[in-house]
């Protein structure tokens with residue numbers, strides 16, 4: 001056991017939490033053979049198997065469950081130690097672990113860039129995944145702060161809106177509805193629709209608006225990214241609902257239009273959140289204050 005490394009614990013913790021070698025490899029940017037090798041070595045050091053496979057599912061053994069708890073304890077202690085020492089050093093150094101939903105990648109790196117210029121000693125890590133994965137990370141207390149389009153109901157969190165996030169209906173420029181005014185929602189529900197993958201916050205908010213009117217979308221295709229959706233809209237595969245932030249960096253190409261649909265834009269906000277009761281590090285607290293001014297930094301209204 002003494003020769004097991006922190007890296008092996010990290011790999012093991014990720015597999016135990018995500019229930020999959022593949023997803024753990026993805027999250028840690030490792031290859032699957034590396035992950036398997038690390039776990040093999042760890043199991044040898046423990047002297048007992050850590051996982052068992054029943055059918056297609058993988059379960060922790062009793063030894064695996066004990067080790068999972070031990071790993072989480074170790075990582076929490078280490079994070080606490082890092083926080084205490086960076087508090088001691090003031091803001092000169094320290095880590096900021098941020099996890100954001102996919103759509104926030106259109107503004108979060110810019111905000112971080114400005115923050116890092118102000119605090120060059122701060123080391124930032126940014127995880128980008130869809131809402132479902134970000135909520136898993138939040139539930140596991142894996143990061144300092146989370147940015148998402150709506151605070152979760154399932155977990156007790158502290159959350160605050162800091163930026164507007166309007167969702168708009170996007171169509172190819174030559175679409176028959178392109179210049180119509182006040183298009184009824186029912187009419188949009190008749191169009192072939194492009195949706196993000198399930199678990200996406202954009203998709204949840206979109207489906208909710210239509211469901212509230214008793215409407216079901218005619219899904220033409222499910223796509224795993226905002227960029228793929230934009231390309232598919234341009235390609236004439238259908239219409240879609242996306243955050244207007246996803247359009248912010250596009251040169252006005254004239255290839256798609258925002259439709260004037262009743263009930264749109266959906267007025268959403270970006271929230272920062274963290275688990276209730278979590279003690280924020282000085283770096284995270286500073287970043288929170290910085291986010292509160294984000295709207296003026298980004299040149300858009302906060303609420």
Ligand code: PGA
Pocket residue numbers: 101102103104129130131132148149150165196199200201202203243268
């Ligand atoms: P998504 O989240 O990138 O998972 O769609 C965006 C949001 O919640 O607004």
